[in-house]
Amino acid sequence: MRYEGVLTKMSTELTETVQYYLVFEADFLNVNQILDKKISLNFLRYQCLNCGLQKKIFRQGYCYDCFSSIPQAGSWIIKPELSTAHLDEEDRDLEFEKSVQLKPHIVYLANSSDVKVGVTRKTQIPTRWIDQGAHEAIEIVEVPNRYLAGITEVALKNHVGDKTNWRKMLTNDVKDLDLVEVRDRLKQFIPAEAMEYFLANNKETEIHFPVLEYPKKVKPLNLVKTPFYEGILKGIKGQYFIFQDGTVFNVRGHEGFVVELGI
Structure with missing residues (x-):
């Protein structure tokens, strides 16, 4: 199964265990349902959350020009x-x-x-x-x-x-x-x-988070330096994916990145 779209911070719902959703333009995914599954992340390009142009993201999902001018920043x-x-x-x-x-x-x-x-x-x-x-x-x-x-x-x-x-x-x-x-x-x-x-x-x-296994040490995944990654998802906490090998992926830190997510 493949999902493609621009990353924004995950939507959440406070239930007995927090429910997480990745929301794309044409689809959405309940991330809790893919715990303990192998997933892949493939960085395709940038897309500024304000102007929509394919420009390098500066901060908060915005290109430099938008970050420097819009009231949301x-x-x-x-x-x-x-x-x-x-x-x-x-x-x-x-x-x-x-x-x-x-x-x-x-x-x-x-x-x-x-x-x-x-x-x-x-x-x-x-x-x-x-x-x-x-x-x-x-x-x-x-x-x-x-x-x-x-x-x-x-x-x-x-x-x-x-x-x-x-x-x-x-x-x-x-x-x-x-x-x-x-x-x-x-x-x-x-x-x-x-x-x-x-x-x-x-x-x-x-608040209780959907984590099957916590790592002893964490290794942050940066899609600029590592455009493709594959691993078994063991938990979601904050705005992070937690993988079996200790890799952690900050979804919010990659807002404005267009990715292909494979399951």
């Missing part, structure tokens, strides 16, 4: 504290920025490798946690715009990490933590502007 995406739509100030496209920044946002704790703080739109919970490979997570505050979430994250990351150790996450070198206790301990560091939005009574969300 503004600096406030990575650094939400730089959001300015609440001030009616434009970065690249004020209408688009208002449509994203002036929506409810969540500041959360997620445990993928160690506990970390993060920001996402409310509509992206629990998707964001799944994408990070978090086996447990909890909300800290729910604020009305991205700026407030950003300054809260900046304040809290002085006291807790804000990065995921993807190697530890993929080898399952993790431990359970009491995220309620961590949340309550961090409350004192929330900026005054966001304190009224503190969430005091919610509980941890537990």
Whole structure:
């Protein structure tokens, strides 16, 4: 069986075990159904997710020209504290920025490798946690715009990490933590502007990933350097395929790559 299309990050569904879907223009695949099967990945060409042209991907699935100009790649995406739509100030496209920044946002704790703080739109919970490979997570505050979430994250990351150790996450070198206790301990560091939005009574969300076997060491697959790869799929966690030989493939890291997937 063959599938061909441009890669985008996998769609997910939080059930007892996370369900993963690769969505192409004309087809889709439930990746859970091909666990323990030999699959191949063949890199064919680039296709920018914005302009659709066959141009080398720079970041986030976009060519350099698009990444440098479109509002979907503004600096406030990575650094939400730089959001300015609440001030009616434009970065690249004020209408688009208002449509994203002036929506409810969540500041959360997620445990993928160690506990970390993060920001996402409310509509992206629990998707964001799944994408990070978090086996447990909890909300800290729910604020009305991205700026407030950003300054809260900046304040809290002085006291807790804000990065995921993807190697530890993929080898399952993790431990359970009491995220309620961590949340309550961090409350004192929330900026005054966001304190009224503190969430005091919610509980941890537990997430279970479809992994049959975790590797002891991981070897990242880069389709630019290795355009063809074949192996037995043993798991999916975060946005990664995990193969029997320890190879791991970051699907999101290859957005904008047109591939042929064989099963």
